[in-house]
Amino acid sequence: MMDDVKQDLELAQKMQSYSYEPYSDFYVGAVLTTKSGKKYTGCNIANHGIQAICAERVAFVKALSEGEREFERIAVVGSNVRGQGEACLPCGYCRQFMSEFVEANFKVFTVDHQEEKGYQEYKMDELLPFGFEL
Ligand code: ZN
Secondary structure, eight states, X not given: OHHHHHHHHHHHHHHGGGOBXXXXXXXXXXXXXXXXXXXXXXXXXXXXXXEEEOHHHHHHHHHHTTTOOOEEEEEEEEESSTTOOEEOOOOHHHHHHHHTTSOTTOEEEEEOTTSTTSEEEEEHHHHOTTOOOO
8 A cells, every 4th residue: 555655646746747837837746546446647737817627636537537436545746846746735626526526534645755654644534524515
């Protein structure tokens, strides 16, 4: 599990190179893993005057649009330098979006160079304890 997470974080870091973010210069990469082990990658994409699409939602939309509905974890990194891969957690919009498609124990990982294992780990219900539900 530890090595798998590290590989996801490294791939997320590589995904930062595809970010289209000329307005904020903040580059985010994400790697979503399904319960069957399939990976879907994402990077953030911004447009002038329009809400940016975050890396996490890009990865989810790619997976959802191919019929995936069972998700295990997502790895996210972000930084002002492409490929630097600093700690970055999903924004509020992404937390709500993801919560509709995952279980409470879905894991979110981001890098942490201070931690011995090299990453931080959160459960979905820690990141969004009172998500909107109909
Ligand atoms: Zn977001």
